[in-house]
Amino acid sequence: MSTRADINASLHKLGKLSPKGYYLGLHIRFAAPLIQHQTYAQEWSDFYSANGYALRDPTIAWGFSTTGACRWSALPIPDPFNILQDAADHGLTYGLTVSNGPIASRTIASFARADREFKDDEIADITATIRRLHDVTEPPESLTRAQKEALRCIAEGDRHAAAAAKLGITESAFKARLISVRERLMARTTAEALQRAKDYRLL
Template identity: 70%
Template sequence: MSSRAEINAVLARLRKVAPMGYYVALHIRYAAPIMQFQAYPVAWTERYAENGYALRDPTIAWGFSASGAIRWSALPIPDPFGIMKEAANHGLNYGVIVACGLLKSRTIAGCAHDTREFTNDEIEVISTMVRRLHDMTEPPESLTKAQQEALRCIAEGDRHAAAAAKLGITESAFKARLISARERLMAKTTAEALQRAKDYRLL
């Protein structure tokens, strides 16, 4: 099973445990996650984004200050903007936040329930899945020289045939290098692979 398929399989299991959805921000670096997935209600995510709640969200603040898991109801961090109350107004009445990884590459995930608190067993299952997602999406420390060269050609606007000629290889060999780079960076497209390579400081 490919990494992408594995990620989707874990997310599908996570969705079954969290009736009101989830948000997973993987490997937050330079203030932005390298991957993020969310299944909260659309009305809530739009409201959250419009008001820039991420900068004031007590669950996010906790995620950067502690590791492990905690129910939203037990958060020790103030919520002066009433974000948690507003979340409840959108059906996210109960929840849990999970944080893991080094501060320089932090993963923070939230799961929500509409009718009750998550049980200790459910929190353990959620925590295990989040840590699994974190480990599965660990960014590579480096790319091979061939992968870097291929991505640089694309970054410079070369078409496949021109890039292959520039590198002195066949077009099929060039395409194979791009496929290899996409797989290493867990990217669906070459454009996504190129952006990730830049984000990871690998180019």
């Protein structure tokens, strides 16, 4: 199974385990995740953003303070803004937060249900899936010289034919370089690969 297919299968699995949705921030660096995915209802997402809850969320504070898994009902972090109650009012009544990885590249994910607490075996399954996602999305240490050259041409606005001519290679060879860099950076598009290369400080 390819890395992209593996990621998609893991996200699908998490969705089945978290019927009221989830948020996943992979490799949070400089206060922003390198990759994020969320399936919460739009109404809750809009309410959360409008109230600036990301900076006050006790689940995120807990995720940065330790690693492991914790039901929201057992969080040892104060919630002075009643964010968890607001979540419950939006149907996210029972929740779970999982934190994994070093503080400089932390992965934090939260999951919600409306009907009951997460069971121990579900927590173990979710935790193992998050660890796997954290590992398979670990940013590369570097790109090859050819991959960097190809991305720089794109960054400078060159079209494929012009970029190939500039590098002294065929257009098909240039396209192959772009495919390889997209795969290395787990990006769907070249534009996404370019942004990730910048975010990862590889260019």
